Amino acid sequence: MIRVTRLRKEYQSKENQEPVLALKDISFEIGTGEIFTLLGPSGCGKTTTLRSIAGLERPNGGQIQIGEQIVFDGSRNHYLPAEKRGLGMVFQSYAIWPHMTVGQNVAYPLENKKLPKKEIVERVRASLKKVGLEAYINRLAPNLSGGQQQRIALARALVAEPEVLLLDEPLSNLDAKLREQMRIEIKHIQQEFGLTTVYVTHDQEEALALSDQIALMKDGNIVELGKPFDLYDKPKNRFTASFIGYGNFIKSELVQLDEDMAVVQNSFGRFNATSRLQEKTREVDLFFRPHYVSLYRDKPDQELNVGEGVVTDLIFLGETIEVFIRSGEDIMRIRSHPSFIPHEGERLYFTLQPDKSFVFHCESEASSNNQSAEAEKIFA
Numbered sequence: 001m002i003r004v005t006r007l008r009k010e011y012q013s014k015e016n017q018e019p020v021l022a023l024k025d026i027s028f029e030i031g032t033g034e035i036f037t038l039l040g041p042s043g044c045g046k047t048t049t050l051r052s053i054a055g056l057e058r059p060n061g062g063q064i065q066i067g068e069q070i071v072f073d074g075s076r077n078h079y080l081p082a083e084k085r086g087l088g089m090v091f092q093s094y095a096i097w098p099h100m101t102v103g104q105n106v107a108y109p110l111e112n113k114k115l116p117k118k119e120i121v122e123r124v125r126a127s128l129k130k131v132g133l134e135a136y137i138n139r140l141a142p143n144l145s146g147g148q149q150q151r152i153a154l155a156r157a158l159v160a161e162p163e164v165l166l167l168d169e170p171l172s173n174l175d176a177k178l179r180e181q182m183r184i185e186i187k188h189i190q191q192e193f194g195l196t197t198v199y200v201t202h203d204q205e206e207a208l209a210l211s212d213q214i215a216l217m218k219d220g221n222i223v224e225l226g227k228p229f230d231l232y233d234k235p236k237n238r239f240t241a242s243f244i245g246y247g248n249f250i251k252s253e254l255v256q257l258d259e260d261m262a263v264v265q266n267s268f269g270r271f272n273a274t275s276r277l278q279e280k281t282r283e284v285d286l287f288f289r290p291h292y293v294s295l296y297r298d299k300p301d302q303e304l305n306v307g308e309g310v311v312t313d314l315i316f317l318g319e320t321i322e323v324f325i326r327s328g329e330d331i332m333r334i335r336s337h338p339s340f341i342p343h344e345g346e347r348l349y350f351t352l353q354p355d356k357s358f359v360f361h362c363e364s365e366a367s368s369n370n371q372s373a374e375a376e377k378i379f380a
Contacts, residue, residue, distance in 0.1 A: 002030040002053065002164065002196060007062035008074070009048055009220075022048045023059065024220040030213070033194045035187075039207040040217035041243070046200045047168055049217075053198060054089055054166050055082030066164060088157030088195075092169040096141045096149050102128065103137040106156045113160075127159040130189060147178040154189070165190070165197045171206065183209050204244045208232060216240055236276060238360040241287050248332045250286045254359070262359040267328035268307030268350075273357035285360050290335040292356040295323065295342070296349040305357075308349045311342050325350070 009023040023045050030036040038046035051057040052072070053064055061074035066087075071080040097105050103124050110120045128134045131151040136144060141152055150170060157165060167186070171179045187210055190197050201207055207214050208228045215225045216239070224231060224240045235241040242249070252264035252271075262275040264286050271286060300306050309325035309332070316338070323334045323342060334350065342348055 001032050001065075001067060002036075002198070003063075003065040004028050004049070004053070005063040005065075007049065007052060007059050007064065009045075009052060009057065009059045021220050023052070025062070026215075026217075026220070026222050027062075028213075028215055028222065028225060030196060030198065032196055034212040035190055035197045035199055035210050037199045037201060037207045037211040037214045038217060039201060039204065039214050039244075040223075041202060044217040045220040046202075046217050050166055050168055050198055050200045054087055055080060055085050086160070086162055087164045087166055088160060088162035089166040090150075090153045090157050090168065090170045092172055096152055098140075098142045100141060101137065102133060102139050102141050102144070102152055105141050105152055106159050109156060109160050123159050123161075124155075127155040130158060130192075131155045131185070146174050147182060150174065150178075150182060151185070154186070158189070158193075163196060165195045167197065167199045169201055170199075171201075172203070179203075179206070186210065208244070216243065233356070235287075235358065238276070238285070238287075238363070241358065241360065245289065246333070247287050247289050249360075249363075250330055250332060251362075252284050252286045252359070254280070254282060254284045261354070263304070264359055267330045268309055268325075268332070270304055271307070271352055271357060272304045272354045273352070273359050274355060275359050277359060277361060281361060283362050285362055286357060287360055288352055288357040290322070290333050291320075292353055293332075293334045294351045295334060295336055295340055296351070297342075297346075299349045300351055302351070305352045305354065306349060307352070308347060311344050311346045311348060314342070314344060323348075 005027050006025045007023050008025055010019040011022055013020050038049055040046050048057055052059050058079055059072060059074060063070060064072040066085065071085055072078065106124045106127055107120050110123060125134060128137055131154050133148060133151055133155060141149060171182050174182060183206060199210060211228050214228055214231055215222045216231065217223065218239055224237045231240055232244050241247055250266050252266040254262060255265050256263040257275060257280055260275050261272060263270065263272050264284060266286060273286060309327035311323060312326045313324040315322040320335045321338055321341060323336050325332050325334060325348060
């Protein structure tokens, strides 16, 4: 178990006197044996969070607990050094010693502990066997491929038999095929040994494929935390909807708001959708994923959640066809099964599921705030 409470990290800026807040009182808890992913764009604070857990960064405030042990407490000025936390870590750069063999690289942390030579040899072989590199034990590490070097780094992290494994963008230097292969291998190893794992990545596909929980970060804050399916399928935040996967954002006018449901009007039609609004505002965005849309050539017999438009482009992707539909100045993208192939210039109808469609505030918060007075007139 890992518990992070109100973690704060500041960096002093050279350009001005104001410190830069890299982490802004973030909190989360990781269950034993879980893969917990810190996901977000560059500069959001995910690596700083990981390094704080590892003991490679000293936060300015908050608390970090690993198992039953508190390893950092800002209120008591308590800080346990990295080498005493008993964690395994894999860096983005692999950090492989180029002058050492595969076996020597993996043995390094055990030799630092001055363990008996026989025990070191046994544990190194066992660790390399876990990652499928036992046959390469006497090879020079730089002579192996990128994927194999990544597995060396993983074996070195596992050889000390840690209860917690930290992975900092470990697959970013690999090609697409190797990334997919290594995702599967990491998942299998993690599950086999029940390792509590903290994984840092900017790759949403990696996060969705590997994680039990995802913390989506932006500007030093956790924007949304939850299971991969929930963040993808039921985003509570506009940033979550836009960052994870692809979706359509259609400019709309709010017609009615009733607790968690909203009715909006846009160039395609009138739609009932799940509300994610914090306050009433005239201009909103209707969001939905391309594959949660049903296409028709004849207009469905229902009043709400039916739209129409003209096909502008088609892209064949094998298992699906991407259909681009325009109405006025708005364009939406739909993914259709190849059994339904429209043609460019054809007018089509479509329906949306209310529980798979969401209404968010417009991207510009300032614009939304300026319209709040106008919105009150609508709902008066």
